[in-house]
Amino acid sequence: MSNLYKTDYTAWLGQQRELLAKRQFDQLDIDNLLEAMERRMGDEVKELRAHLVVLLVHLLKYDYQKRILKDPWVEDKVLYTWIPSINNPRREIELHVEENPCLQPNAEEIMANVYPKAKRDAIDELNRYIKIKSKRLNKNSFPKECPWSFEQATKKNWLPGD
Template sequence: MESTYDADFYAWANTQAALLRSGRIDQADIEHIAEEIESMGKSELRELENRLARLFTHLLKWQFQPNRRSRSWTLTIKEQRRRLHRHLEQNPSLKAKLEQAVLDAYGDAILEAARETGLAEETFPPACPFTIEQILNDAGPGNEP
């Protein structure tokens, strides 16, 4: 199993799926299967953090560059909120990780907002100024007419 896992992941994955479906669990590569399942869970958390960071970047730009607000920014904010809602609906256990994900994503957003706006990192609040309710609320910051 080890050599197939390392040499041809696609073949390994299909073999493991067939073994599990046929009930031949004793022949399955349980250790690597468990590793891959854990990796999938981490991927869902990364997706949450990426969505939050993209949303925060645009919310910071919206807040700190009001003269540059555009329909594109508004639509990006709305899109990211929709995607966040959907991601959390599909992975409800991630709600327990939301507070930490906000902290991690906000730090990334400061760097991205500074890069995109040309403003100094220190321009932006060091702690996330948005509540969970504002982050997820379609009528929250960034959706003003």
């Protein structure tokens, strides 16, 4: 049974489900079931983290261009293009949290934990377009801690500076 876990996970999972349904608890592959459950629980958090990083990167870039650059060309031609990049991960986060409500109580903590990566990514992405070395962004270009709550960042139609 344990060998099937390593060679055909889907078949193994079906087998374990069948054993549970038949209440044949003594035949369950307990060690691998526990491992699979632990990994799956971690997958839900990992997926939320990934969506939050994407959302925060785009919110940081939007905020920087609007608040710091204050360039009328950026305001007229670029900022509106960020809206789909912001709304897409918001939709994914909303669906993911609806499907996994156990994530909601830890959402603020998860967001705080991914913020440093999102900040680094936003700096790297913006610096690709800044050719003058003295104008390049660094870790001090954005707040040390996330300036928005989970509720704000994921709220439909909310944008930094509103």
